Amino acid sequence: MNVYLISTRHNGYDTYDSAVVLAESEEEARNTHPSGGPRHQLEGGGSSWEFADSFYSKYYDTTWVPPEEVKVELIARNVDAEFLKSKNNKVVCASFNAG
Numbered sequence: 386m387n388v389y390l391i392s393t394r395h396n397g398y399d400t401y402d403s404a405v406v407l408a409e410s411e412e413e414a415r416n417t418h419p420s421g422g423p424r425h426q427l428e429g430g431g432s433s434w435e436f437a438d439s440f441y442s443k444y445y446d447t448t449w450v451p452p453e454e455v456k457v458e459l460i461a462r463n464v465d466a467e468f469l470k471s472k473n474n475k476v477v478c479a480s481f482n483a484g
Contacts, residue, residue: 386466388456388477389414390458394449400448406467407475411459415452419479446479 391414392403404419 386464387414387459388464391415391417391419392456392458393454394456395450395454396482400482401449401480402480403480404479405460405477407464407477411457413456415455417475418449419476419481420448421476421479426436 386407386409389406389408389411390403391406393401396402401419406414406419408414408415408417456476
């Protein structure tokens with residue numbers, strides 16, 4: 386498991402600007418939402434993506450950018466993730482700009 390900083394320059398009120406996440410690859414980190422919610426790519430591919438749970442998609446999809454707008458920086462390699470509380474949520478911390 387690796388540790389990545391994900392960030393975007395596109396932010397404002399009620400948006401995330403960055404997060405530290407655990408992921409196996411840069412691609413997995415890029416596709417992680419800072420809230421830790423489950424996401425999937427829409428049918429047909431492309432750059433559209435949304436929450437797998439449609440209840441969350443109306444609000445939370447406006448709080449983060451599409452994967453191609455996410456900057457990914459490797460912080461550490463081969464981190465032992467054995468002691469994580471949740472295997473599903475790989476967000477260590479996130480920065481949210483409440484407005």
